[in-house]
Amino acid sequence: MKLLNTVAALALMAGAAGAAEMGAVDEPIKLAINEWTGQHITTHVAGEMLKAAGYDVEYVTAGMMNQFQALADGEIAATLEIWSSNVSDEYAKQVAAGGVVELGDLGLAAREGIAYPAHVADLCPGLPAWEALKDCAQVFASAETIPMGRLVDYPADWGTPGADRMTGFALPFKAVPAGSEGALIAELRASTERKSPLLITFWQPHWAMSAYDVKFVELPVGNEECFTDPAWGPNPNAVNDCDFAPSRIFKGGWSGLEDKWPAAYEILSNYQLAVEDQQPMMGAIDVDGGTVEAVVGEWMAANEAKWKPVVDAATK
Amino acid sequence: MSALLKLSPGLRAALITVLTGALCLALEPVAPWLVKWPADWTLPATEWVGAALEWLLGGIKPLARWFSGLLGYPMAWANAALTQTPWPLIIGITTAIGWYLGGLAMAALGFVGLSFVLTSGYWQESMNTLSLVAVSVPLALIIGGAIGILANEAPRIKPAVQGVLDVMQTVPTFAYLTPLLLLFGFGPVVGLIASAIYAAPPMARNVLLGLERVESEIKEAAVMSGGTRAQQLFLVEIPSASLQIMVGVNQCLMAALSMVIIAAVIGGNNDIGWEVLLQMRKANFGPALLAGLVIVVFAIVIDRMSGALATERKRYDPRVAYGILALAILAALLAARFLPGPPSWSLFDGAAQWVDDGLGAFNTEHGAKLTDFKNNTMFFAFLPLRIGLDDAVLPFTWGFQWTNAMSLWFFGVAGALAGVLWATGRPVAGLMLLIAAGVIETGVANLPWPFLFVALGALGWVSAGRNLAVMVVVLLSTILLSGLWEPAMLSLYLSGISVFACAIVGGLLGVLCAISPLAWRFIRPVCDMLQTIPLFVFLIPVLMFFQIGEFSAFLAICLYAIVPMIRYTRHGLANTPGDLVEAAVASGATPMQILRDVRAPYAAPTILLGLNQTILYAFAMLVIAALIGTTGLGQSVFLAIGQADVGLGISAGAAMAILALIADRLVQGLAEERRRALGL
Numbered sequence: 001m002k003l004l005n006t007v008a009a010l011a012l013m014a015g016a017a018g019a020a021e022m023g024a025v026d027e028p029i030k031l032a033i034n035e036w037t038g039q040h041i042t043t044h045v046a047g048e049m050l051k052a053a054g055y056d057v058e059y060v061t062a063g064m065m066n067q068f069q070a071l072a073d074g075e076i077a078a079t080l081e082i083w084s085s086n087v088s089d090e091y092a093k094q095v096a097a098g099g100v101v102e103l104g105d106l107g108l109a110a111r112e113g114i115a116y117p118a119h120v121a122d123l124c125p126g127l128p129a130w131e132a133l134k135d136c137a138q139v140f141a142s143a144e145t146i147p148m149g150r151l152v153d154y155p156a157d158w159g160t161p162g163a164d165r166m167t168g169f170a171l172p173f174k175a176v177p178a179g180s181e182g183a184l185i186a187e188l189r190a191s192t193e194r195k196s197p198l199l200i201t202f203w204q205p206h207w208a209m210s211a212y213d214v215k216f217v218e219l220p221v222g223n224e225e226c227f228t229d230p231a232w233g234p235n236p237n238a239v240n241d242c243d244f245a246p247s248r249i250f251k252g253g254w255s256g257l258e259d260k261w262p263a264a265y266e267i268l269s270n271y272q273l274a275v276e277d278q279q280p281m282m283g284a285i286d287v288d289g290g291t292v293e294a295v296v297g298e299w300m301a302a303n304e305a306k307w308k309p310v311v312d313a314a315t316k
Numbered sequence: 317m318s319a320l321l322k323l324s325p326g327l328r329a330a331l332i333t334v335l336t337g338a339l340c341l342a343l344e345p346v347a348p349w350l351v352k353w354p355a356d357w358t359l360p361a362t363e364w365v366g367a368a369l370e371w372l373l374g375g376i377k378p379l380a381r382w383f384s385g386l387l388g389y390p391m392a393w394a395n396a397a398l399t400q401t402p403w404p405l406i407i408g409i410t411t412a413i414g415w416y417l418g419g420l421a422m423a424a425l426g427f428v429g430l431s432f433v434l435t436s437g438y439w440q441e442s443m444n445t446l447s448l449v450a451v452s453v454p455l456a457l458i459i460g461g462a463i464g465i466l467a468n469e470a471p472r473i474k475p476a477v478q479g480v481l482d483v484m485q486t487v488p489t490f491a492y493l494t495p496l497l498l499l500f501g502f503g504p505v506v507g508l509i510a511s512a513i514y515a516a517p518p519m520a521r522n523v524l525l526g527l528e529r530v531e532s533e534i535k536e537a538a539v540m541s542g543g544t545r546a547q548q549l550f551l552v553e554i555p556s557a558s559l560q561i562m563v564g565v566n567q568c569l570m571a572a573l574s575m576v577i578i579a580a581v582i583g584g585n586n587d588i589g590w591e592v593l594l595q596m597r598k599a600n601f602g603p604a605l606l607a608g609l610v611i612v613v614f615a616i617v618i619d620r621m622s623g624a625l626a627t628e629r630k631r632y633d634p635r636v637a638y639g640i641l642a643l644a645i646l647a648a649l650l651a652a653r654f655l656p657g658p659p660s661w662s663l664f665d666g667a668a669q670w671v672d673d674g675l676g677a678f679n680t681e682h683g684a685k686l687t688d689f690k691n692n693t694m695f696f697a698f699l700p701l702r703i704g705l706d707d708a709v710l711p712f713t714w715g716f717q718w719t720n721a722m723s724l725w726f727f728g729v730a731g732a733l734a735g736v737l738w739a740t741g742r743p744v745a746g747l748m749l750l751i752a753a754g755v756i757e758t759g760v761a762n763l764p765w766p767f768l769f770v771a772l773g774a775l776g777w778v779s780a781g782r783n784l785a786v787m788v789v790v791l792l793s794t795i796l797l798s799g800l801w802e803p804a805m806l807s808l809y810l811s812g813i814s815v816f817a818c819a820i821v822g823g824l825l826g827v828l829c830a831i832s833p834l835a836w837r838f839i840r841p842v843c844d845m846l847q848t849i850p851l852f853v854f855l856i857p858v859l860m861f862f863q864i865g866e867f868s869a870f871l872a873i874c875l876y877a878i879v880p881m882i883r884y885t886r887h888g889l890a891n892t893p894g895d896l897v898e899a900a901v902a903s904g905a906t907p908m909q910i911l912r913d914v915r916a917p918y919a920a921p922t923i924l925l926g927l928n929q930t931i932l933y934a935f936a937m938l939v940i941a942a943l944i945g946t947t948g949l950g951q952s953v954f955l956a957i958g959q960a961d962v963g964l965g966i967s968a969g970a971a972m973a974i975l976a977l978i979a980d981r982l983v984q985g986l987a988e989e990r991r992r993a994l995g996l
Contacts, residue, residue, distance in 0.1 A: 033583075035597055061590050062502070062583035065957050066493060070502030090494070090960035143694035144865045146712055152864060156951050157958030176864055179945035179954075182852075185599040186859035193676050193860075194683035207598075286598065 020262040020314055028058040029264055032067050032079035036181070037292070038205055039064075039081040041281045042106065044296040045307065046080050046271050050264055053311045065090075065157075071254050072099025077261070078253040078268050085112060085203070085247040086158035101258075103251035103265075107272035108205065112244040113216040114151070114165060115202040117188060121215070123197045128218045130169060133199070137172040140197045145174040152187050152200040155179050161244060162201035165219070168233075168240030173199065188212045203247070205279045207286040219243035266314040277306070329774035330747035336771070337754045340764035350764040358799030366963025373498055373962075380499040387451065387505050394447040403439055404651050407431065408644020410617065412637040417624040419632045423640070429617045437662030438588055438610050445576050445587040446614070448508055453572050456512040460519025460568060461561075465549065467520070468527040477524075481517040486932060486976045488939040489514065489578045490953050491969025494962050497582070504587075507579025515571040522564025526557030562626030569622055570848070573615045577850040592850050601856040602672030606664055608853040615848035679860050686861045694867055702809050702866075704759030726757060760809040765796055772978060779985030787981070791974045800971045806948035808975055810866060810941065811934040814873040818930050822878040823923070826885025827911070836886060843879045851876055851940055859944055869941035876940075877933040884926025888919025924987035928980055935976035 029050055031043050047057040060076055065088045070076045072094040080103075082091065094100040116127065123139050126132025133149070140149030153162035153175040163175035178184045184200060185208055191198035192212045202214055222242025225232040233241035251268060258265040277299065284295045300307065323331065340350050349357075398406070407430045414426030433442050467477040489496075489510045500506045530553045538552035554561070580589025588610050595604035679686075699708035705726065709718035730753035737746030751771070755763065769789055776784035795804050829836035854875055855868075862868045892915045900914045942950030949968045956965030 035593060060503075060583070061580075061586050063581050066497055066582050067502070069494075069497045073501055075502045086958075088958050088960055093960055142863065142865075143691045143699075143867070147710075155945075155954065156947075157954045177945050177947070177951070178864055179951075180597075180943040182596045182599055182856065183859055183864055183944050185597070186856055187864060189599050189676070190679055190683070190860040190863065193680045196683060196687075 020266050022054060022263050022315070023259075023261040025055060025261075027260075028056040029077045029261060030058045030060045030075065032062040032071070032076045033059045034062060034064040034067070034079070034081070037207060037282050037286050038278055040292045041278055041285070041296060042081045042108070042273055043079075044292050045273060045300065046078075046268060048296060048300050049267055049271065049307050049311050052308075053263060053267060053315050055261065055264055064088075068094045068100060068252075071252060072097065074254045074256050076254065077257055077264075078103065078251060080251045080268070080271070081106060081108070082250050082252050083110065083203075083247055084250070085110075085161070086154070088157075091252065095252075099255055100252055101255050103253045103269045105272075106249045106251055107274060108249045108278060109275050110203060110205065110247050110249050111216070112161065112201070112203040112247050113219065114162060115200055115214045115216050116198060117192050118213040118215055119192070119195050120197055120199070128215055130171075130217050130219050133169075133171050133173070133217070140173065140199050144176060147172075149173040149199065151175045152184065152198065153177050154201050155181070155183075164240040165244075168235060168238045168242070169219075170235050170238065175201075188214065205275045205282065207282045210279075210283060211287060263314045267310055270310045270313070271307075272310075277303070324744075325778050326744050327747070329778045330744050330751070333767070333771045333774050334747050334750050334754075337751060337764075337767050340767045341754065341758070344764065350766060351762055353765060353796055353799070353801050355799065357797075359797050361794075361798035362800075362961070362963040362967045364963070365966050366961065369495060369962050369966065373495055377499055381501060384500040384505045384509070387455070387508060390451050391447065391504055391508060394450045395444065398443040398447045398450070399440065402648035402651055403434060404647035405644050406443075407434070408641055408647065412640040412644070414617075414621060415640060416632055416634060416637045417621055422621065422624060425620060426617055429613045432613055433610050435661050435663040436606060436610055437665070438591060438607060441586060441588045441591055442610055442614070444504075444585050445589065445611070448504055448511070448579055448585060448587065449569075449572050449576070452508045452511040452515065452575075453569055455508070456515035456568050456572060457519055457565060459512060460516035460564065461523050463516065463520040464523025464527065464564075467524050469545075469549075474524075477520070481520055482977055482980070483973055484513055485517050486935060486973040487969040488936065488950075488953060488972065489575070490581075490939050490957065491965045491972075493582070494957060494960060494965060498962075502582075504579065504585035507575075507582050507585060510578055510582070511572045511575035514575050515568045518567035518571055519564040522560050522567065523557070526560030526564070527553055529560065530556045559626065562622070566619065566622040566626055569618050570615060573611065573618065574848060574850075576611055577852060589850065592852055596852045596856065599856050599860070600672060601675050601853070601860075602668035602670070603665075604853045604856060605671060605849075606668040608849040611850060612845055612848045616844065675857055675860065690862045690867050698813065698866065698870070700756055700759070701813060702759050702761050702806075704762055705757050707759065707762075723757060727753060760812065761802075761805045763805065765792075765801060768792065772982070775982050776978075776985065779982055779989055784981055784985055788978050791978060795971045795974060798967050798971070800949065800952065800968060803948045803952050803968070804971050804975060806946075807935075807938050807950065807972065810869060810946060810948060811873070811931070811938065811975070811979075814870050814877060814934045814937075815927075815931050817870070818874055818878040818881050818934070819927055821874075822881025822926075822930065823885050825878075826882045826923075826926075827889060829882065829886040830889035830915075831911075839882065843882060846875055846879050851937070852943070855940070855944055864945035866946055868944045869946040872944065873934050873937040873941055876937050877930045880926045880929035880933060882926075884929065885919070885923050888922030888926075889915045892918045921987050921991045924983060924990065928983045928987070931979045931983060932976055935972055935979070938972060 031047055033040060033043055043059065047059060050057050062070060062076060062079070064086075067076060067079055068088065068090045071079060091100065095102065114130075116124075121127045124132055124136035126136070137149035138147070140151070141147060142150040144150065149172060151162050151166055151173045153160055154177065156177040156179075160175060160177070165171075166173045166175055178187070184202065187198060187200060188202075188208055189212065190196070199217075200214075202209075202216075208214060220233060220242050222233065222245070226242035227239050227245070230236065230238050232239075235241040251271070253265065253268060257268075281295050281299055284290045285292055344350055407427065410426040410430050411423050415423035418425075433439060463477060463481070467474045493510075496506055496510060500509055534552060534556050535548070538548040543551065576587065577589040577592060579585065580587055580593050583590065588607055591607040592604055592611075595607060695708070695713040699713065702708075706718050706723060708714075709716065709722075711717055730750055734746035734750045737743070737749065758764075769792055772792065773785045773789045776788040795801055825835075825839060829839055851872065855872055858868045858871050858875075862871065889911070896914055896918060897910060900910045905913070938946075938948065938950040939953055940950075942948070942954055949972050952968035953965055953972075956962070956968060
């Protein structure tokens with residue numbers, strides 16, 4: 001990843017994206033702070049890069065679902081960690097209306113899947129192979145789902161990828177929507193404390209992956225056909241009988257960003273952050289109790305090679 | 317038909333309901349549309365609402381943006397004032413006001429309360445929260461006051477105004493969050509407006525009540541001295557109503573504080589509610605509770621002080637207050653000299669961690685028992701009520717399969733019991749038993765809609781006459797036609813079962829508190845906390861104990877909705893006029909007899925009002941319950957946010973308000989009828 005970053009930075013210095021105007025340096029660039037720690041890290045790294053370039057940066061708390069109107073109005077300049085798995089349709093609407101532009105991928109390789117805390121492997125021998133779930137469903141049954149097993153799925157407003165998998169693989173599980181991220185975490189925590197069975201739709205990078213020792217169920221790697229052609233995959237009668245399509249994590253900005261702060265637009269567009277960098281910082285904050293500012297500050301000092309070239313390419 | 321007309325209204329209504337139910341039950345196999353309203357028959361109402369709103373919002377957007385820009389100024393000023401003022405001075409001012417209003421006890425409350433906020437490490441966030449409340453409350457007071465005066469001046473529009481106030485209080489903010497953001501932009505100002513919308517109705521209701529209660533002699537005196545209408549109103553009537561109006565101010569403050577968490581969901585203000593949300597997202601119960609308690613402390617300090625302002629005429633020596641202020645200024649100077657900025661002490665982090673660990677240990681220890689408890693409740697109470705005995709009784713729940721023969725037996729026994737009741741002169745009770753049997757056999761979520769229309773319409777007719785019956789049916793049909801019937805029935809079931817449990821448990825607790833002042837001393841602070849802490853905090857332990865699903869949602873709703881039931885029951889029973897009780901004692905009644913035959917009938921209207929509040933609270937909690945994975949209207953509201961579907965959000969919110977309004981009007985009607993019957 002480091003190599004890739006360097007290559008990308010070299011390419012930038014060499015070619016198309018040269019140094020840009022600074023623009024309105026006396027006005028602060030407002031970056032959205034959403035509800036989760038990973039996003040705080042992503043945003044603070046970007047903010048520090050902008051500061052290094054000579055900008056004034058302000059962090060504004062903003063609800064993930066409700067921020068896009070503000071982005072279109074220019075009240076927030078950019079939001080840096082949008083997950084395609086749970087982005088509000090409002091984003092597409094605002095992009096279509098011309099208020100919001102995409103600033104490219106963040107480069108954070110996310111993974112989503114059907115997951116379980118490690119101790120569940122003892123309750124359902126055969127995991128992580130997905131076939132094991134066929135015979136274990138009874139173990140996961142609960143009052144709401146009996147006689148089927150229970151899968152804790154994403155909140156309904158994020159979509160129903162877990163339920164789609166259960167239908168796709170014809171597994172005897174009923175998906176229960178979680179309602180909120182807090183509810184997903186509370187389920188993980190309770191299951192770990194009680195050593196009780198739990199099957200859950202989850203993703204990484206997330207601090208809970210290591211805190212609760214979460215493992216993914218192994219599903220056959222899919223391609224386009226898996227989602228369109230029932231014949232593809234282990235279940236000849238249904239689509240979705242494969243692993244999750246990789247979810248895209250990208251950055252969004254106000255459409256006026258490029259004109260007002262051209263160099264900042266370039267920095268934010270080229271900004272990349274790898275899971276290997278974000279995940280340890282998340283641990284340092286959520287598990288070891290560090291502050292975002294201190295942890296990000298340390299990382300910035302120790303990893304100048306990863307971000308400095310992007311700033312330099314835009315400003316020098 | 318003529319025989320039917322001779323019956324009493326209650327009996328007639330019950331008989332028609334039973335007949336409709338039986339008819340639906342018989343026709344169900346041939347006419348499935350009686351239970352499941354076909355999707356083709358729904359009107360695209362949510363789309364119409366969406367389109368109409370888009371058009372409307374586009375039109376008033378510039379005005380709204382101008383307004384929110386305008387509100388940005390006082391917001392910034394309040395924020396600057398509160399965050400720039402040194403913390404010792406703010407604590408000192410609060411303590412001084414406390415002394416002036418309520419003497420030593422109130423001063424101590426202010427001092428200890430704010431010291432807790434300071435040492436919790438959330439001073440900065442708290443001041444951001446306060447600056448929002450400091451602007452939203454005056455705004456709500458102005459709006460509420462204006463509505464109240466308007467309704468008083470033009471009595472013809474009073475029913476409409478009441479309706480608008482009900483809607484403002486029952487449609488959840490989440491339902492109109494997207495249009496609100498579109499209209500007013502982003503940031504604390506939107507939270508401010510949302511909290512003003514919610515906090516204005518109590519003010520309006522109390523202003524109206526106060527003005528209506530001004531004695532006619534006083535009004536006439538003002539007329540005779542030749543004042544214009546405005547002079548009469550502002551110089552005579554409003555001052556005379558000031559006590560009632562101050563109650564409104566107090567309620568308005570509390571309502572605004574309870575909305576802090578919603579403002580945080582929008583964001584833009586790094587406030588204490590945001591902190592609760594972050595901790596809730598990590599399922600950290602201890603830290604979330606700590607942040608929530610900061611809001612409770614503010615609520616209690618503000619409630620007690622504004623309460624004293626409203627009800628107590630006595631004031632304490634201002635010289636002491638000046639002394640406290642002088643001390644505070646000195647402390648501020650010293651702090652500025654030796655301490656840079658507001659301190660970031662967090663003395664309670666250890667305690668928060670301890671609470672959190674304790675919760676985890678309890679969960680580990682008793683997990684199996686909790687699960688058993690939940691499963692039994694689900695199998696034997698919740699599932700039969702939701703999907704009916706015929707679907708809920710299965711080999712792995714009850715140990716056997718429900719058969720048609722059992723259904724026949726079930727109805728046969730119910731019919732026989734009903735016959736016995738009818739024969740012994742209680743025909744209405746007999747028919748009610750039949751209706752209950754039918755509901756349990758079918759399940760609330762599977763009730764045929766014509767049955768519900770007739771049953772609720774008949775109830776409306778009995779309690780308040782034709783107008784209410786028509787209103788109930790019209791409102792219900794809007795839900796049916798907009799295609800939200802299914803989630804609405806799930807919501808009805810969940811709220812219904814919660815209200816039922818709250819009525820019984822809360823009623824018993826209320827009786828206990830009325831009999832034993834000691835019990836009330838313990839239960840009262842718990843009630844205070846449950847009403848002001850952001851309920852998000854309690855979702856964490858409930859979820860950890862009972863997992864995602866309707867049982868957890870049921871508990872979360874009950875935690876909030878049980879409070880009015882306890883309060884009003886106790887209030888009604890404890891405040892029975894002394895002469896009534898004395899007369900009973902003189903005629904040799906035992907305490908139990910007094911409770912049953914004197915206090916309970918007298919308190920019935922008050923208790924019914926408590927029940928009505930419990931119903932409204934239960935519906936208000938549906939949105940919060942959706943965060944722990946209930947399906948129903950609450951989930952529709954969140955789906956609407958995710959899909960940026962303004963029409964769906966507003967329609968689902970409106971359906972919630974409709975169900976709450978129907979329940980409210982029916983209970984009010986019954987209370988009124990009861991009051992008439994008792995001659996009170």
